[in-house]
Amino acid sequence: MKAAAKAHTNIALIKYWGKRDESLILPMNNSLSLTLDGFYTTTAVEFQENLTADRFYLNDRLVEGAEYRRVTAFLDRIRQAAGRPDAFAEIHSTNHVPTAAGFASSASGFAALAAATAKAIDLPVNEQQLSIMTRHGSGSACRSIYGGFVEWEKGIKADGSDSYAVPIAPADHWDIRVAAVILSSAEKKVLSREGMRRTVETSSYYPAWVDSIPDDLAAIKDGIAHKDFEKVGVIAEANCLRMHATTLAASPPFSYWQSTTFSIMEAVQDLREAGVPVFFTIDAGPNVKVLYLPEQEETIRSTLLGIPGVHDVTVSRPGQGVSYI
Amino acid sequence: MKAAAKAHTNIALIKYWGKRDESLILPMNNSLSLTLDGFYTTTAVEFQENLTADRFYLNDRLVEGAEYRRVTAFLDRIRQAAGRPDAFAEIHSTNHVPTAAGFASSASGFAALAAATAKAIDLPVNEQQLSIMTRHGSGSACRSIYGGFVEWEKGIKADGSDSYAVPIAPADHWDIRVAAVILSSAEKKVLSREGMRRTVETSSYYPAWVDSIPDDLAAIKDGIAHKDFEKVGVIAEANCLRMHATTLAASPPFSYWQSTTFSIMEAVQDLREAGVPVFFTIDAGPNVKVLYLPEQEETIRSTLLGIPGVHDVTVSRPGQGVSYI
Structure with missing residues (x-):
């Protein structure tokens, strides 16, 4: 009745932006990500006879309140699927995802939790079922089941x-790098979940965003297949800007960017004008992720670290999917 | 055969963004501006018998090349309308519009030039005809014929x-202030004319921009009529952000902003969160214009001057329309 799993976080190159169903976490559009080796969560789950409720420890700290309820509600679905509605577990989870890096630890967290829980309660699941299960905890987490390049198919069923998620290319297909640029001070004024909802409900640009996705997806998958870095980078950066543009047309308008975010975007574009193939992408927050090829490592690191307001840079390679440990 | 005129520049609160006819300078959408007393051009035109071509002096410097040809082509239309195709003029124009302030001196420049030229060549024109004449030199210049709040009706004829332009409310209707924030270094990487064209041709968000204008216009005109500063500011700022968002969805995407632009936007929003009624608007460049009421003058000036990258702040009040001097 015990199991442990490890899952990596992922960065979307084609963004998940907007839900068609809030409670089932069903997206308006397909998205595509790269799983990253640098950031991960390990989670051990043990179902115990004497427990009358789950106990959840995150980084050795007992969690209560809303965060606890989100986890226990997530386990409820798995307990019920396993026919063991009264089985409760002790969960120990460790995040190797610094919050300051602007990655949602929920992606690696729920992927590892789903895998460890299903195995501990002896519920046989294939990766597709695991991805669906994970999606109920956090949308983008469903992509972390697989390594390398991963597409989340939005589906059409109610x-x-x-x-x-479905795998597009494994981690060893292509050694590209992602630098997570950590800002000295990053306050997230609008939560991603609320910003997403406000954009879907009020932004007059949102329908055109959804319509733009199929072309982006087809082109970036072709770029990934042919290891065409320029193509992948151009599409990822344009997709990111198009996503963030929807928030500027929301009512009231808002932006996830800070002035340092903008400085980093400028620095990346300046590097590109100087002939360095490098691109950025930004999730629903102020932090920037920079995409480049291994031979540019030193140029990228030194340039990014020289920008005022940049605290640190952490580099990832393509990472593996969920695994049992 | 001589006349002199003065015209002020203007700042759009509902942006002119996209042409339906490049050569006649016909816009895709109505726009609405405030004429500003702080920035203006004075122009003297004298038709002389001995001249075989126009001579154009700007700030006491003889102008040649493309800038000269733009002016002489502009005079061609007026000469022909006056039935004097062989009359040539000496023109002395003085711009009181610092380029660094990010205002197009073309707005005040062509308005003053049209008025002085028509009078010097004895072509009787009413203000509506003068506005159309001015529009051929520079689109937004057609609004500078009038003082105060002005709407440019896009029209539907080929x-x-x-x-x-048509006047909405005169300069003395309402004493609101516009601070032009001058950046320490402002390079305009994408020219406004080229950026406008690229956006119209490639941005998937552009149609929704055009569709959004009638509601903005109706609301801001109501706000102006009732001197509802909050309403006018909210609409102007949202309209500006919606315009700039179209460029992020162009192909390739681009932005007129710089990191200091973003810092100023943040400072304005922070002031607002602290209870100060203040809003920003930004044309096709990195400079920011800040809207506020007279009683906030000191707060606004000191806050803006304290932002790194801000060189100076120049304040305007509502200005008068074109006049003969």
Whole structure:
């Protein structure tokens, strides 16, 4: 009745932006990500006879309140699927995802939790079922089941049974790098979940965003297949800017960027004008992720670290999917 | 055969963004501006018998090349309308519009030039005809014929005869202030004319921009009529952000902003969160214009001057329309 799993976080190159169903976490559009080796969560789950409720420890700290309820509600679905609605677990989870890096630890967290819980309660699941299960905890987490390049198919069914991740290319397909630029001070004024909802409901640019996704996806998958870095970078950066532009047309308008975010975007574009193939992408927050090829490592690191307001840079390579440990 | 005129520049609160006819300078959408007393051009025009070509002095410097040809082509239309195709003029124009302030001196420049030229060549024109004439030199210049709040009606005719400015409220209707924030270094990487064209042709968000204008216009005109500063500011700022968002969805995407632009936007929003009614608007460049009421003058000036990268702040009040001097 015990198991442990490890899952990496991922960065979307084609963004997940907007839900068609808030409670089932079903997206308006397909998205595509790269799983990253530098950031991960390990989670051990043990179902115990004497427990009358789950106990959840995150980084050795007992968690209570809303965060605890989100985890226990997540386990409820798995307990019920396993026919063991009264089985409760002790969960120990460790995040190797610094919050300051602007990655949602929920992605690696729920992927590792789903895998460890299903195995501990002896519920046989394939990766597709695991991806769906994970999606109920956090949308983008469903992509962390697989390593390398991963697409989340939005699906069309009302029950979400066809909304899951599929692998596009494994981690060893292509050694590209992602530098997570950590800002000295990053306050997230608008939560991603609220910003997403406000954009879907009020932004007059949102429908055109959704319509733009199929072309982006087809082109970036072609770029990944042919290891065409310029193509992948151009599409990822444009997709990111198009996503953030939807928030400027929301009512009221808002932006996840800070002035340092903008400085980093400028620095990346300046490097590119100087002939360095490098691109950025930004999730629903002020932090910037920079995409480049291994031979540019030193140029990228030194340039980024020289920008005022940049605290640190952490580099990732393509990472593996969820695994049992 | 001589006359002199003075015209002020203007700042758009509902942006002119995109042409439906490049050669006649016909816009895709109505726009609305405030004429500003702080920035103006004075122009003297004298038709002389001995001249075989126009001579154009700007700030006491003889102008040649493309800038000269733009002016002489502009005079060609007026000469022909006056039935004097062989009359040439000496023109002395003085700009009181610092380039660094990010205002197009073309707005005040062509308005003053049209008025002085028509009078010097004895072509009787009313203000509507003067606005159309001015529009051929520079689109937004057609609004500088009038003082105060001005709307440029896009018109629907192919020949542009119904595309001109109309006065909404005179300069003395309402004492609001506009601070032009001058950046220490402002390079305009994408020219406004080219950026406008690229956006119209490639941005998937552009149609929704055009569709959004009628609601903005109706609301801001109501706000102006009732001197509702909050309403006018909210609409102007949202309209500006919606315009700039179209460029992020262009192909390739681009932005007129710089990191200091973003810092100023943040400072304005921070002031607002602290209870100060203040809003920003930004044209096709990195400079920011800040809207506020007279009683906030000191707060606004000191806050703006304290932002790194801000060189100076120049304050305007509502200005008068074109006049003969």
